Amino acid sequence: LNVVSQAVWGALVTGSLYGLVGVGFVLLYRASKVLSFTQGGFMLLGAYIFYGLTTSAKMPFLPAAVISAVAVAALSAVVYTVVFSRVAAREPFATSVATLGLAGVITAIVAVLFSTSAVTVPNIVGTASFHVLGAVITSADLVSIAIMVVVVGAILIVLRTTPLGLRMNAVADNPSLAVHLGVSAARIATIAWGLAGLTAALGGVAFALRISIAPAGIATLGFYAFPAIILGGLDSVGGAILGGLILAALQGFAAQVFGPNSIDLVSFGVMLIFLLVRPTGLFGKAEAVRL
C-alpha cells in the first residue's frame, strides 16, 4: 500500500505541474495558433531566477516566486511583440518552429551563466511532511499543487467570467471574425504569451522546489508537456490538466514496472498513438482544412 499510495501522490504532484505548463501551451495555441517550444526554456529561466533570488538574495519563497513569474511573463510578452508578432499572424507554423530556436538560446544563456551542472534550491518552504495512507507528503509537494490550483483557477475564472476571457475565447474560436468585431488579436496574443510565460515560470519554480535542477533536465521536462496537451486536446484548458495527470500516472507506472529509462518511451509512445488515432485529444476540437 505504501508504494502504491506514494506513487499515486507523486503522479498527482508531477501531473499537476505538467498540467500547469500545459495550460500555458493551450492559452498560447488558442490565441495565436502557435505551439511554443520556448515553454521549456521559460521554465528553465523561471527556475534559475528563483534559484538566484533564494540563494544570492536570500529571499523568502513568496516574493521570489512572484518576482520570477512576473519577470518571465514580462519577458515572454516582450519577446512576442518584438520578435514573433509580425510573423506569427501570417505564419503560425513557421513561428512554432522558430520558437525551438529561442528555447535553444535561452538554454545556452542559462547554462553559461549558471554552468550545466545541477543546482539545488535551499529548502525554504519548510521541511514539514505528513503521512497519509503511507504516502509521504512534503510541504514542497503541497506548495506545488497550491500553485497549480491557484493559477489555473484564476485563469479559468478569467476565461469564463471576464470580458478579457470572452475576447480570448472569441479569438480562439475564429480569429478573423473576432478581429472584424473589434477585438485586437495582437493584444490578446501578447496577453496569452505573458500568461504562458507565467505558468511556465511557476512550473519551473515548483520543480526547483522538489528536485535539483539542471538546464538540460528542465528543458526535457518542458517537452513532457507535449504528450500532456495532446492527451487532453491542444485547445482545451481543462484537458491540459487532465492530460498532465494521466501522463504522470503513466510515467509513474512505467517507472515502477519497466524501470526509469522507459519513461520517455511510454510518454511519447502514448502521444504518437493519440496523434495517429485521435489527434484532437480527449477534449480538443477538430479543425477543418480549407484551401
Next chain:
Amino acid sequence: VIDDTTAPPSSTSLADPGTSGAAGSAGNAAQPVTLAKGMVPAARRWLIRKGNPTNLVVIIVLLIGAIWIGGANPFMNLIGQSCAIFAIAAVGQSILVGGAGQIAFSGGAFMAIGAFTAALLARAGVTNFFVLLVASALAGLVVGLISGLPGLRFRGLYLLLSSIALQFIVTSLTTQYQTAVSPQGFALPPLMIGSIDFSFGVPLYILLIVMLAVIYIAAALVERTGVGLAWKALRESEVAAAMSGVDVVRWKLYAFAVSGAVTAVAGCMFAYWVGRADAGSYDLTLTISLVTMVFIGGITSRLGAVLGAVVITALPYLLQSGSTALVSSGISFSWYVNNQSTVNAGLFSLLFLLVILFEPGGLLGLLKKLEGWLRSLGGKRSGRREEQS
C-alpha cells in the same frame, strides 16, 4: 546539375552577369531556333536564368574547398569528413523538408537507425561494407515509411509533434538497449572495400565525397521527374495538390521513405567515422542542428542544405581557432572557451531563429539577392545597349 560541367568555359565571371545575359538574348533574337542547339548556347541560356549564377559559384566554391581539403592536413581532413557526413544527412532531410514541405524533427532518430542497424549487423558477424550500408538504408526506408503514416492524417504542427515523439522513442529505445547490452556503444569493423582500408584519412574522405555526390545528383535527377513535381505540389498546398489529382498519400510516403533512407545512410557513415554507434550522439540536439542546416542554407534548395551543413559543421572549428587566437593575444575570452559546446548550440539556435523569421531563403537566398543586385547594376547598361541597336 549536368549542365554545370559545361558551364565554366562559357562563363566569364559572376561580376558581369548582365552583359552575358544581354549577349545571350541578342543571340536568341537573331536566330531563335538554330542557336538554341549545341552545348555552349544551352549553357549560356542556363546561366542567364535567375539564381543559376549563384548556384554555380556556390558549387564551384564547395568543389574547390572539397579538393583543397583532400590535400590538406589530417585535422582539416577530419573536419571535411564530418562536413560530408552531415551534408548527406542534410540532403536527406531537405528531400522531406524542402522538397515535399513536411517539416519533421526526426533526423537524429534516422541517423541512429542507420548507425544501429550497421552496428548490430556487424555485431552479428556481417563485415561487408556494402551489405551494412544497404541494410541501414533499408531500415531507414521502412521506418521512414512508418513515420510518414501520421503525416497522412495531418501536416504542420501535428506532424512536427509526431516526429518529435519518434525522435524521443528512438533515443529511448537505443539508449535502453545500449545500457543493457554494451554501455560503451557498439564498435564497427574497419571499413574495407575489397582489400583497401577506407576507415580513416584521405580514403574515407574521398569515399564520403563520392557518396555525397552520388546522392546529391540522384536527388537532383529525381526532382526533375514527375516525383519531384508531385513533391513540389505537396509543398505548395496539399489540399490544392489533392484537388488537381496528385496522389498525396503515395508521394508523401515516398518522400518520408527516401528521406529516411538517405539520412540513415548518413547515420551509418557517422558510426563508421566515430568507429562506434553510441545512442547518446543521436539526440534531439543533433536533430535540431540538422534542421538548422537545412534552414540556414535555404529551405527549398538542396544546394542550400549542403552549404548549411558545411557552415554549421565547420563553424565550431573556426570559432575554436578564432577564440584560441584571441586568448593568445591577451583578450579575455574565457566565457566562450569554458562553455564552447553550449555557446555553439545557443549560437546555432539564434541563427536558426533569425533565418526562419527574417530570411526564409537562408544563405543561398541572401547570395541570390546579391546576384539580383549585381544584375540590376548590369541591367541598366545592357538596356542602354539595346536602345542603340
